[in-house]
Amino acid sequence: MRVHLLDGTYELFRHFYAVPRQTDTRGNEVGAIAGVLGSVLGMLEGGTTHLGVATDHVIESFRNDLWAGYKTSAGIEPELLAQFHPLEDALAAMGVKVWPMVEFEADDALAAAAERAALSVEVEQVIICTPDKDLSQCVRGQRVVQFDRRKRETRDEAGVVARFGVGPRSIPDYLALVGDSADGFPGIKGWGEKASGAVLGRYEHLERIPVNAADWEVPVRGAARLAAALAEHRELAVLFRTLATLRTDVPVFASLAELRWRGPTAAFEQLAAQLGMPGLWDRARRIPSS
Numbered sequence: 001m002r003v004h005l006l007d008g009t010y011e012l013f014r015h016f017y018a019v020p021r022q023t024d025t026r027g028n029e030v031g032a033i034a035g036v037l038g039s040v041l042g043m044l045e046g047g048t049t050h051l052g053v054a055t056d057h058v059i060e061s062f063r064n065d066l067w068a069g070y071k072t073s074a075g076i077e078p079e080l081l082a083q084f085h086p087l088e089d090a091l092a093a094m095g096v097k098v099w100p101m102v103e104f105e106a107d108d109a110l111a112a113a114a115e116r117a118a119l120s121v122e123v124e125q126v127i128i129c130t131p132d133k134d135l136s137q138c139v140r141g142q143r144v145v146q147f148d149r150r151k152r153e154t155r156d157e158a159g160v161v162a163r164f165g166v167g168p169r170s171i172p173d174y175l176a177l178v179g180d181s182a183d184g185f186p187g188i189k190g191w192g193e194k195a196s197g198a199v200l201g202r203y204e205h206l207e208r209i210p211v212n213a214a215d216w217e218v219p220v221r222g223a224a225r226l227a228a229a230l231a232e233h234r235e236l237a238v239l240f241r242t243l244a245t246l247r248t249d250v251p252v253f254a255s256l257a258e259l260r261w262r263g264p265t266a267a268f269e270q271l272a273a274q275l276g277m278p279g280l281w282d283r284a285r286r287i288p289s290s
Contacts, residue, residue: 003117003259004048007130008055008098009106011036012087014150016080024275029079033087034277039149040096041283050259052252054109055088057100061108063183063243070243071184090275093268094284097259104250107134111246113253114138120256127154134180136160137171137246165197170204176241177206177230185240190229195220206230206237263289 015035022031043051059073073081091098099109110128117126118140128135131148138144139160146155161167166174177196179187202218203209210216213227220226230237253259264284272281 001050001122001124001256002048003050003052003113003123003126003256004043005110005113005117005126005128006040006043006051006053007106007110007128007132007135008036008053008087008091009084010130010132011039012055012083013080015039016077016083021079022276026274028082028086030083030086030275032080032083033090034275034280036087037090037094037275037277037280038283040091040094041280041287044261044287045283049261050256051261052097052099052109052113052259053091054099054101054106054113055084056106057084057088057102061101061105062103063105066239067185067243069184069186071182090268090271093265093271095261095264095268097253099250099252101250104247107132108247108250109252110135111138112248112250114144115248116252117256117259118144122256133164133171134175134183134244134246136164137168137244139168161201164193165201166204170200172241172244172246173200173204173206175244176237179240180244183243185243187240188229188233188237190222190226195222195226199226206234206241261289263287 012032016032019031019035021029022034024030059071064070064072088098088100101109114126114128117123126144128138128146129149130146135146136155139146139155139157142156157168164174174196177188177191178193179185198218198220199209199216209230211227211231213223216223268284269281272278
């Protein structure tokens with residue numbers, strides 16, 4: 001079997017900015033919800049049998065206690081934010097396994113689910129559906145891969161190395177150096193993608209990078225300046241790596257059977273009608289349950 005893991009928060013953002021606005025029978029904005037539901041139905045119609053969707057029930061997480069500048073819900077359009085919780089309810093009504101994250105983030109749930117699913121001999125492949133570079137740390141050979149549904153691109157372990165210059169296990173170190181503007185931490189000044197990929201491609205982790213640039217075994221422009229910056233801000237780099245490291249101790253599922261889609265619940269018919277899209281129910285009930 002193939003297990004598909006979907007970043008519900010990313011999908012909600014993607015559809016909010018890609019599909020026309022529409023309201024439900026109560027006047028609430030639901031365009032993004034309808035877009036995500038239709039997209040997930042497309043996955044099921046295409047043969048997906050085991051599916052889990054992770055969402056950010058709230059944007060803030062334990063990482064906000066570690067770094068004051070970490071991402072928050074500030075600045076998110078109210079019409080988008082208001083669709084977070086209803087999406088979770090709608091997916092559950094569709095019969096999809098949903099993990100709404102509060103203390104942790106959706107990315108943590110995806111990482112935990114990928115690791116757990118990959119342990120099963122029943123699983124041929126785990127497909128993490130998100131382009132988020134954070135999730136590249138979860139890729140393992142061709143067994144656990146990332147899939148960008150918008151670009152229709154798959155990234156296996158070789159693809160991670162080709163994109164970043166480092167293997168999956170070095171992604172948190174890489175992000176610690178280059179920063180992640182989407183998550184709200186800046187990285188270490190001067191460390192760009194090229195230098196970070198070259199140095200970590202050789203040394204893998206921050207602790208293994210020689211303090212003295214003269215000892216580096218890879219040619220990097222401005223090596224002395226970069227080494228000095230890292231030496232000055234090493235504790236900060238370690239903190240940023242902690243922010244970038246996904247947690248795999250998040251409770252997700254006890255059995256793969258929980259991820260098997262068995263058809264929509266009866267509540268989905270009423271929900272689809274309320275959204276003003278009864279066609280969603282018609283599509284869902286026609287899909288053979290696995």
